[in-house]
Structure formats: structure tokens, C-alpha cells
Amino acid sequence: MAVATHSSADERHEQLRFVARVYGLRVLGLGAGALAVGAALHSVGASVVVWVGMLLHGLVWPHAVAWLARRSPQPQTIEFRSLIADSALGGFWVGCMHFMLLPSALLVTMLSMDKLAVGGWRFLARTASAQLIGALLGGLFNGFRVDLAAPLPVIVACLPLLVCYPLAVSTATYALVRKVRRQNHQLAQLSRVDALTGLLNRAAWEVEVAHEFIRAGRTATHATLLMIDIDHFKDVNDRCGHLTGDKVLRSVAAAITDSVRVVDVAGRYGGDEFGVVLTGVSIDDAMLVAERIRAQVEAQPSDPTLAEACTISIGAAEIDADCREVRDWLIAADAALYRAKTRGRNRSEAAAAA
Ligand SMILES: Nc1nc2c(ncn2[C@@H]2O[C@H](COP(=O)(O)OP(=O)(O)OP(=O)(O)O)[C@@H](O)[C@H]2O)c(=O)[nH]1
Known part of the structure; x- marks a missing residue:
């Protein structure tokens, strides 16, 4: 009404x-x-x-x-x-x-x-x-x-x-x-932005990732992709409700934005997963950025109703000879993220070298 x-x-x-x-x-x-x-x-x-x-x-x-x-x-x-x-x-x-x-x-x-x-x-x-x-x-x-x-x-x-x-x-x-x-x-x-976090939405982010993939190939410069996923996020929703879950999503997005440069491209990939393209950054330097984001999320109070700090896992992959198309790059970062999850979460993992 x-x-x-x-x-x-x-x-x-x-x-x-x-x-x-x-x-x-x-x-x-x-x-x-x-x-x-x-x-x-x-x-x-x-x-x-x-x-x-x-x-x-x-x-x-x-x-x-x-x-x-x-x-x-x-x-x-x-x-x-x-x-x-x-x-x-x-x-x-x-x-x-x-x-x-x-x-x-x-x-x-x-x-x-x-x-x-x-x-x-x-x-x-x-x-x-x-x-x-x-x-x-x-x-x-x-x-x-x-x-x-x-x-x-x-x-x-x-x-x-x-x-x-x-x-x-x-x-x-x-x-x-x-x-x-x-x-x-x-x-x-507006149609490019995720309303909850203010980051790029998946469709817009994927377009930017594809641009960066082409640009890095053409100029032969480094580019590293971070895939970031909140740990046990389903439990956060189940224990504290979706509104608290939304606050956590926003605070993780803020930690990402705080830790990267304006030229880097951050987006919400979907659900509790985020992606960041670090332009001109090698995997070694990207791991330092990943660690900064991880530490900030762990340190910041997402919501008083959460008993423990929220944590994230991160997978990182630099464009290398194995990445013939942008999909290979995403798959490599996703595989590294999966490894971070299986190795205990709240950690960053680099994609295995070619
Ligand atoms: N609050 C909130 N929850 C969401 C939103 N989008 C997706 N989710 C929830 O995010 C949760 C994602 O959980 P999963 O991907 O299954 O995994 P997880 O619990 O994070 O566990 P791991 O990733 O294995 O650590 C699901 O419970 C979704 O319902 C959203 O916009 N807001």
C-alpha cells in the first residue's frame, strides 16, 4: 500500500x-x-x-x-x-x-x-x-x-x-x-551493478574479465584472477538469518574494495562468491593482496550477532600458457579456490604452475 x-x-x-x-x-x-x-x-x-x-x-x-x-x-x-x-x-x-x-x-x-x-x-x-x-x-x-x-x-x-x-x-x-x-x-x-554489494554483477564482471584477458595477452603483461568465497556461509544464514548474511556479504565486498586498486575489477560472481581481476599483477604479488583481503575479513566485525569472525577462502590464478581462453583462467582460479576449501578454509591458494 x-x-x-x-x-x-x-x-x-x-x-x-x-x-x-x-x-x-x-x-x-x-x-x-x-x-x-x-x-x-x-x-x-x-x-x-x-x-x-x-x-x-x-x-x-x-x-x-x-x-x-x-x-x-x-x-x-x-x-x-x-x-x-x-x-x-x-x-x-x-x-x-x-x-x-x-x-x-x-x-x-x-x-x-x-x-x-x-x-x-x-x-x-x-x-x-x-x-x-x-x-x-x-x-x-x-x-x-x-x-x-x-x-x-x-x-x-x-x-x-x-x-x-x-x-x-x-x-x-x-x-x-x-x-x-x-x-x-x-x-x-545500474544494470551493471549488484544491488546488495555495489560491486559489478556477474554479467558485467565477466565482460570485464574477458576484456582484461585479451588486453593482457596483447600487451604481454601480468594479470591475476582471485576467486573468493565465504566459508560456511550457509551456516551464517541458518544461524543468524538472511539479513545478517546480507551484512556479511556487504562487509566482504567492502574488504575487497578497500584492498584493491581502482584499476582492479571486482565483482560479485554469485551467492557468496566474488571475483577480482588484478591487472598487471603477478601471482606472487596477487597472493599478498589475497592475504590482505583475507586478514581484513577475519579481523573486521561483520555483525554483533555472529559469535565468531567470518572467514573467506581465496583461489588465485595468473594467465599462463595453459589459459587459451578466458574460461581456462576462471577454471584455474576456481580449482585453486577449491583447494583452499579442502585444505581447511580461511586461506589463499595459488593455482598449480603449468
Ligand atoms: N543472505 C544471503 N545469502 C545468500 C545470498 N545468495 C546466496 N546466499 C546463500 O549463500 C549460501 C552459499 O552456501 P554454499 O555455497 O552452499 O556454501 P557455504 O555454506 O558457504 O560453504 P563453503 O563454501 O563450502 O564454505 C547458500 O545458503 C545461499 O542461500 C544472498 O544474496 N544473501
């Missing part, structure tokens, strides 16, 4: 951001539109009622819609309805302007552009019919006439809308594209 409430609050927040985005564009679009339509209405000699309606739509309506939307539990619904109303009213002014070609085409294009931007072709099709009906009603309301030619003052009055509105819509669209790119990047990063 709490989750549902949280997600609906998030959704409302997202909808309010949409309202804020549309608000700025609507103030600009309808404000500049009022100038173009006003010039055309003046040229066709529109009635006072038409003038009042047009000014209310151009100057008051954007603020009224935003006010209503912010107070509504469904701000986006209010926003979409008012976009349809914008189209109908836009059509109405086209009729009132006696279908004067330039301001009419400009109005229809700008209104279509933002419908496309927020709701695609389907939404545009829905609003187009509202616009058409509005145009017929506007024509009837202001004495139906077709007067295509626009005098120079009308042409000049169209310029602010013609220039500023597309620039504003493009700027808003570009900001959205950047946001989506940023979020995609964050998602890609």
Missing part, C-alpha cells in the same frame, strides 16, 4: 513537471499568437466580443489552465483537455480572421507542432477535428467570409510567433532528449 502511494505521488510529480513544461510554451505561444490574431482581427474589423474572447484565450487562459492543473489530482488530464481546447479555440480564431492565409496557416502549424510533440499523430488527429469544428463556428460567429490576403501589419505581427515559438519548442525537446540520454546512461550503469 505504501509503495502504491509512493508511486502515485511520483507519478503526480512527473505530471506536474509536464504541466510546468507546457505552461512556459503555452504562455509564449498563445501570447505571440494573440499578437498575430489581434492584427488580423483588427484588419477584418472583428466585434468586441471576439476581441475579448481572443484576449482572454491569449493572455489569461495559460495561467488559468496551469492553476487548475496544479490543483487537480490528475494534472496531465487537465493539460491534455486544455490542449484540445487550444486547438478548438485556435480554429475558432482562424474562422474569425476570415481564413486569412498567413496567420491561419501559422496558427494551425504551431498548434499542430505542440500536439505532435506531446501526443504524436493520434493526438494530432483528435485535436484536428476540434480545430475544424472551431474554424466553422468562428467563421459563422464573425460573418462567414474568406479573405486570404494578409496586409503588411498582419505579416509583421506574425513574425514573433513564427520565429520564437519553434525555437522554444526545439529547446524544450532538446532538453528532454538530453534528460532521456542521461537517464539511459544511469540505467545502463
